[in-house]
Every structure is written in C-alpha cells, then in structure tokens.
Amino acid sequence: MKHFATAMALTLALGVPAVAQEAAHKVVGVSIPAATHGWAGGMNYFAQATVERLEKVYPQLEFVLTTASDPSKQVNDIEDMVATRHIDALVVLPFESEPLTGPVQNAKASGAWITVVDRGLSVPGIEDLYVAGDNPGFGRESGEYMAQALPEGGKIVVLRGIPTTIDNERVEGFQKAIEGKNIEILGMEHGNWNRDDSFAVMQDYLSKYPQIDAVWASDDDMAVGVLAAIEAAGRKDIKFVLGGAGMKEMVKRVMDKDAMIPADVTYPPAMIATAIELTAVGLVSPAPVSGRFVIGSVLITPENAASYYFPDSPF
C-alpha cells in the first residue's frame, strides 16, 4: 500500500529504526501455560495452529512460542524473549497475575507491543490489547437456552465453578436470564470445574431430589461428572445437561443430536488464536488493534456445531 512507503520514508527520516518498515522482519513472542488440563490443552493446540497459519500468511513475521508449567518458568520465558529474541510484540496468557506483572512490564518498557489474554495482570494499563471471554454473557446465553428448552418451566440443579469473580458473573448472568421463566433452582453447589467434585455434588442432588428436569453443569468437565452420576443412579427424569466451554466430545454429541446434550455454550480456548491474529494484524497493517476485545459466548446447537468441532484439538 502506497501510504506505507511514504509513512516509512518519514519514519526513517525521523531516525526510527528500519525494523518499523512494512515488510520488515518482526518477532512475536507467545507465552502460555502448558497443557495441564482440558481447556489449556485446547489453548495450546490453537496457539500452535495459529502460529503455523500466520507464518505462512505473513512470511515477514517470526513467532516464538513457549509453554510453561509454572509461573517462574513463564517469567524466564518472557525475560528470554526480551533479552535474546528482541520481540516486537508479546502475546501472554498469564499463569498467575502477580508474578507475571513485572516481567510483562519490562517487556513493555523494551518497546514491545503487549497483548494479554484471559487473565489480567495485577497493575492496570500495561497491555495495549486485552482479549478476554465474556462471563456474564456465558451465563446469559446458558440461562436463555435453559428458559427456551423448558418452555413450561421446571426444576433444575446448578453446579458452580471454583468460587471466583468469573463464577459469580456467570451465575448472575444465568439467574437474570431465567427470571420470571418459572424455573426453580433446587440446589446450587460448587463442583469446582472438576469432574470428580461434580460427580459427588450430583450424587448428592440425585439422592435429595426425586424429580429434576435439567442440570446446568455450567462447564463441560463438570458435565462429564454429572452425566456419570446420572448414569450410575439410573435416573430417567433428567431431560438434559447443559455444560459449557466447547469441549470437542460435547460438541460432537450436540452435532449428533444426543438428547442429553442438546446444546453447549462457548468459552473458547481458541481465544488465544484471536489474540495472536489481532497482534499480527497490528504489525502488518494500519488497522488499530489497541483496546479491549471481549469474545462473545455463542450457543452451539446441531445447526452450527460443525463450525465449533475441532477433532484434532485435545479439547
């Protein structure tokens, strides 16, 4: 594009390094937690796939992808990217906020563009771009589906995640969406986004409540535990279980029109792909990509499930 040539002539005249040129080689660091569990496994898969895709699309970009199994390894990864790879941009999904804040601040001070994904840092305003999921929207989509799937109303049980702001926002969004829809929540306990905990919570629900119409498991891992408990108890009253996140086994069941898993709500690990794509767009085009991108949670139904099914992903 012509305006780049002109802009760059000016840039060079001002003494800005030649690395700022359009077709100049730029290095993008991507630092993420290792694939310790399902969602992180999907996130690793999409990060790798996106790096491979973008290296073909934009040969002028080089990517350094590191995975860390603890915060101190991630700190080292980022310090190394700055010191020896001279990264022009960093895409980071922080293992924990506190220990990563300093190293990311240092990367910013070195001149690198900073994209933070999913979990914020302890100090606001460091990142140029923040890409995150939509927790109130996740709850709202789930509640709207529940209300629509139980048009006469009904009795449901809810499994909550680990007690966090994220979990509170999801549950509030859900409760608001089912207001006035004649849906009675019999019980609401923490399954902690864990299959075993959720199995135990669901066993308890099953022994307490003789009639349950549906379950909001609120997460696909918790849904796995819930389904196992229902099967073990041989209960036939429960019409369906609504999980969430977009685990491939659940998306497949939606696609196959499994009556117990009629839908799912996304909280996509592929948001790391969006973060890397946007960072690349910022480096190769004049499109502004600073700001805050909240990725919407989408209802997966048999009609659109194929678009959300990635059989090669571990999640």
Next chain:
Amino acid sequence: MKHFATAMALTLALGVPAVAQEAAHKVVGVSIPAATHGWAGGMNYFAQATVERLEKVYPQLEFVLTTASDPSKQVNDIEDMVATRHIDALVVLPFESEPLTGPVQNAKASGAWITVVDRGLSVPGIEDLYVAGDNPGFGRESGEYMAQALPEGGKIVVLRGIPTTIDNERVEGFQKAIEGKNIEILGMEHGNWNRDDSFAVMQDYLSKYPQIDAVWASDDDMAVGVLAAIEAAGRKDIKFVLGGAGMKEMVKRVMDKDAMIPADVTYPPAMIATAIELTAVGLVSPAPVSGRFVIGSVLITPENAASYYFPDSPF
C-alpha cells in the same frame, strides 16, 4: 491445517453446503457512508486500502465495497448485496441506526455474519461482532494529558461536540481525569464538531477570559476553528490546544513538535480496517471473532506520531 480437512469432511457428510470449506470462495460486503466530511473520508480511505490488502492476502475472499450518501442508498446497497451477491459476511457502519436495522436483520437471516462498526443498530443482538471507539477512554486520555501538560494546574476552556451520549461520555472521562489537578474549566460550550461553530465559541471565550492557559478542543476539526480564532485575536497566553481523532494535519504538527499542538488523542477512522480484518480472520481461520471490540484511544506524541500519520489518507 489438518483439522480443517477433517472438520470439513464431517461438515460435508452433514450436508452443509460446500461453501463452508476452508479455501472456498467467500464474499464479504462492506457498506459505509460516503466521504461527506473529514473523519468519514479517512474511514473510506482505510476501508478501500484494507479491501485491497486482504484481497491479496486471502485470494479466497472477495469484497464488495459500497458507499452511500444517504440512509436509503445504504439500505439498497445492503439489500442488493444479499439478493445478488449472496454475501457470507457484512461489515456495516450504519448511516443512521433506525432505517438500517431491518435490512441488516434481513442480511443476518440470510445466514451472513454481521459486523457492525461505530454506531449501533436500534435492536440489540443482531450483530455477531461490534467494533467501536472508546469514548470514556478518549476523554480520560485527554484529561490525563492535560493534567500532565499543566503540572502546576491552570485555566482552560473546553469545546464540546454535538449533544449526544458520545459527547457526554467523553466529557465525563475528561473531568474525572483532571479531578484534584488544580485545573479550572472557565467555560464549556458546544462547538458541535464543526470548525465554524468552534471559531465562534472560541472568539467568545477570548473576549470573556483575559488569561487562558490551554484549550481542550476535544476534536481536530474543532481545533482548526479554535486555532484560527486564537490567531485572529493575536493572543499569546494560550500554551497549547488539544484536539482529538487523529487528523493527519494535526498528527503532522505533533510529529514536527509544533508547540501549539503538542499531542493528539486517537478516535481512529481506521477502526473500519480493524472490523474488516477481524471479519476476514473469522472466515479464514478457527479464531473466534464474535463479541465486542472497543478500540482504545491512544495518546499521540512526537515519539509515536509516525505510526499514526497516513499522508495519503484525506483525513
């Protein structure tokens, strides 16, 4: 990428049209208001440049770009894109919310992805992706700069835009950022984002107030009017004028270290480029791009001005 091939084999088995294949030809409609004034002129320039860029990067994508000088022309453009071009996605910056809502709803019903830019529609939830500027952030960045540029505090005058929610959010953000900074706002009148109105408002301020340290013009067009009034009056007390948006003449003055225009705050017409880029990413990759992207307002200083200077753009 391998997973696409597998996903697509499944998609085809389910009878979804062949157009869903990765490398399949897809058509993206881009409908924007014509270049009736400065900001819209920049927006047209960046839309055109982005379409040209992406047609090279992604040969499987075809773009239909239309510009409309009134809402009814824009309605026709969109109806035509749906009926005769069978668009897979629509990127629209609505001329007005009310008349465009129905046609965009119809495009959505035809199965097209919907990206709405800058101005919302009258009915919520139609768009898959919303890309917008950050009005509170625009005000905050401007206020923080003002406080930093007047470390001892000072007397300023403010020009407001057309009375709208946008203008209120900007002014509130500004006022909050200068709280406790010893900055006295002598006057705050509406210049309506218009050069002539702002010339008149500034003339009035100049006759009323013998000592003014700085002006928050809050928009580059208004800054042009303000500067003309100051020059006509021969006043030397005013240290600087802070506009906003990123007009190229103003960015050039920042870059050239013009003392009267030491900085600018972006509200980039290039947000249309971001919207088109993200829509393309959604069509060619598995990255989720539904949601809400609020493009941050960035402070332009002599250090970074070259990155925001596009001499070929009309704005």
